[in-house]
Amino acid sequence: MAVKILGLCGSPRKGATESVLREALQEAATLPGIETELVTLRGKKVQPCTGCNYCKSHKTRCNVQDDMQALFNTFVAADAFLVASPVYVMGPTPQLAAFFSRLRPIHHVFPGALRNKVGGAIAVGGTRNGGQEVTVNTIINYLLTRGLVVVGGEIGGYAGGKVWSQDRVEGAGEDNIGMETVRGLARRVAELALLLQAGKEAGAAGVQGNQQ
Numbered sequence: 001m002a003v004k005i006l007g008l009c010g011s012p013r014k015g016a017t018e019s020v021l022r023e024a025l026q027e028a029a030t031l032p033g034i035e036t037e038l039v040t041l042r043g044k045k046v047q048p049c050t051g052c053n054y055c056k057s058h059k060t061r062c063n064v065q066d067d068m069q070a071l072f073n074t075f076v077a078a079d080a081f082l083v084a085s086p087v088y089v090m091g092p093t094p095q096l097a098a099f100f101s102r103l104r105p106i107h108h109v110f111p112g113a114l115r116n117k118v119g120g121a122i123a124v125g126g127t128r129n130g131g132q133e134v135t136v137n138t139i140i141n142y143l144l145t146r147g148l149v150v151v152g153g154e155i156g157g158y159a160g161g162k163v164w165s166q167d168r169v170e171g172a173g174e175d176n177i178g179m180e181t182v183r184g185l186a187r188r189v190a191e192l193a194l195l196l197q198a199g200k201e202a203g204a205a206g207v208q209g210n211q212q
């Protein structure tokens with residue numbers, strides 16, 4: 001069975017981050033068995049969580065009606081994730097923060113929905129050391145709070161992908177060292193997603209075998 005990696009772009013623009021994420025997904029798709037889809041928050045209406053506790057007290061989905069309902073379903077259906085954000089004031093965009101806050105029903109209503117799924121983080125900043133590292137770390141914390149298994153990119157890109165765009169789409173492509181951290185991360189996410197899938201299939205086969 002194919003393994004689906006969802007690339008989530010937290011930029012409100014069709015800019016450097018989306019182009020970096022596209023390249024990451026292309027790299028991941030070089031591994032056999034990987035399918036990819038890019039989902040952007042650009043143009044989407046996702047209000048931040050207001051802490052009304054409706055999901056928690058009613059044990060149901062969020063009752064705020066906007067684009068999050070469809071995004072929630074798409075996100076939960078994927079097997080693995082590459083989450084990318086531009087650096088905004090040394091952190092992820094408010095759009096991405098709003099998205100992850102609205103995944104709160106996973107915690108209270110659908111616990112385990114993202115368990116044993118893998119994710120990695122990518123940050124694209126206009127300045128060389130403009131907060132890519134703290135942005136990657138914050139995205140990692142977003143992923144951890146939603147129960148995902150986080151991987152980094154190993155040597156050179158320990159925590160994740162970090163790119164210096166010089167505020168230009170082409171600038172991101174020119175940052176060869178940064179792009180290598182993105183490609184390395186994409187390969188690690190793909191590898192681990194395939195291993196987890198194989199493990200899940202083997203586990204399911206074992207359960208069936210025991211029942212016969």
Ligand SMILES: Cc1cc2nc3c(=O)[nH]c(=O)nc-3n(C[C@H](O)[C@H](O)[C@H](O)COP(=O)(O)O)c2cc1C
Nearest residue numbers: 011015016017086087088089090125126127130165
């Ligand atoms: C509101 C805002 C805040 C920003 N803050 C930072 C920052 O703290 N550090 C940085 O390196 N770049 C910062 N930038 C620049 C963007 O991270 C950079 O231009 C990035 O490539 C934009 O990605 P995009 O083309 O996908 O929108 C900021 C840009 C905006 C609009």
